Amino acid sequence: MPISQKILNRRVVGNMPFIGQSIFGTPDLMILTVYRGSLKERQRWIMECTFSQRDEDATRRLQQYIHNDPDLLVVGKIVIKQASTYCSPGCNVNLATQLRLAPLMTFSEWLGHKSDEHEFGQVEVDGFTWFSLSHVEIHLWVRSPGSSAINLDRLDGNSYASGVCDLG
Amino acid sequence: MFALHTQMIYPIINLDDVDMNFRKGLLRIRDAIVFELSAMGEDIMLVDAVENWSLPAELMDPDVLRATLMCAAWSTAYLRYAYWYNSE
Numbered sequence: 001m002p003i004s005q006k007i008l009n010r011r012v013v014g015n016m017p018f019i020g021q022s023i024f025g026t027p028d029l030m031i032l033t034v035y036r037g038s039l040k041e042r043q044r045w046i047m048e049c050t051f052s053q054r055d056e057d058a059t060r061r062l063q064q065y066i067h068n069d070p071d072l073l074v075v076g077k078i079v080i081k082q083a084s085t086y087c088s089p090g091c092n093v094n095l096a097t098q099l100r101l102a103p104l105m106t107f108s109e110w111l112g113h114k115s116d117e118h119e120f121g122q123v124e125v126d127g128f129t130w131f132s133l134s135h136v137e138i139h140l141w142v143r144s145p146g147s148s149a150i151n152l153d154r155l156d157g158n159s160y161a162s163g164v165c166d167l168g
Numbered sequence: 169m170f171a172l173h174t175q176m177i178y179p180i181i182n183l184d185d186v187d188m189n190f191r192k193g194l195l196r197i198r199d200a201i202v203f204e205l206s207a208m209g210e211d212i213m214l215v216d217a218v219e220n221w222s223l224p225a226e227l228m229d230p231d232v233l234r235a236t237l238m239c240a241a242w243s244t245a246y247l248r249y250a251y252w253y254n255s256e
Contacts, residue, residue: 001198002217007210008201033201035208044197073200074193088252104253110246121237123245130245136237140189142196163186165233 009034011041018043020068025061031074045074055079063152070149076140083122083132083167099126121167136165187228194223 001010011032018025031045046065048058058077066072089096113125121133139162143150147159154160202219 001201001221003201003205003214007214008205031197033197035204044200045193073196086248088248090252100253104250105246107243107246110249111242114242120234121241123241125245125249130248131241133237133241138183138186140186140193142189142193145196145199157185161185161189163183164181165183165237166180 007036009036018046018065018068020065023064023068025065027061027065043069043072045076046072047076047078049078049080051080051082059152066150066152072150073143074140075150075152076138079137079139081134081136083134084129086131089128095128099128119167133167135167138163138165181230181233183228183230183233190227191223 001008013030013032014028015026016030016032018027018030027046028049029045029047030043032041033044034041043065046062048061050058055077058079062075062077066075089099110125118124121131122129123131139160141150141152141154141160144159150159198218198221202215205215205218
């Protein structure tokens with residue numbers, strides 16, 4: 001945007017506190033703006049990302065942010081779904097013992113196990129699946145001009161859109 | 169978008185709608201700023217420049233998204249491994 005940071009400071013921040021009237025939280029991502037000479041940083045855009053938590057928990061947090069700051073212009077959530085629930089190799093005694101015999105791999109050594117045979121989003125090392133991604137959903141709500149606040153229940157094409165990155 | 173390599177199965181990505189909403193969101197922020205700058209009595213040249221600002225052609229690049237997901241999957245998996253190795 002053709003405007004000096006000195007006049008309008010714009011920041012994209014992760015895990016910074018959201019300041020509302022009745023709640024405080026730490027959204028995963030926010031776009032903040034503040035004008036020269038002002039102390040009031042405005043929260044414009046908030047994103048939540050869920051991975052191990054439940055999808056509804058993210059929606060509930062977004063709802064609270066909107067309730068506390070009806071001026072928010074955009075909110076969204078990214079839902080990362082695993083193909084299966086992770087269980088450490090501890091469940092399999094033979095495998096666990098075998099994996100422990102070798103010294104702890106460095107991250108570089110770990111990445112060295114990646115090969116073209118790997119399916120997208122599936123991380124299998126030493127015969128164990130450490131991570132398996134199913135799909136990623138992106139949901140985005142934009143406040144319509146003249147409307148009071150974002151309504152998360154409205155899923156029409158005017159203000160809401162979703163997209164999916166399907167790995168199945 | 170769907171692409172099939174000899175061995176690697178690539179994800180199906182459909183982000184056109186959400187990409188459009190991303191644009192809409194950024195333009196809403198731009199319009200809010202234009203309104204606020206005018207209300208603050210800022211230089212009209214500046215207000216016009218912001219008002220005429222348009223978005224870059226491509227916002228969400230499927231290749232970038234795919235690569236980022238891949239990195240995240242491998243680091244998450246490593247953290248699980250290292251945590252398990254050191255803990256149980």
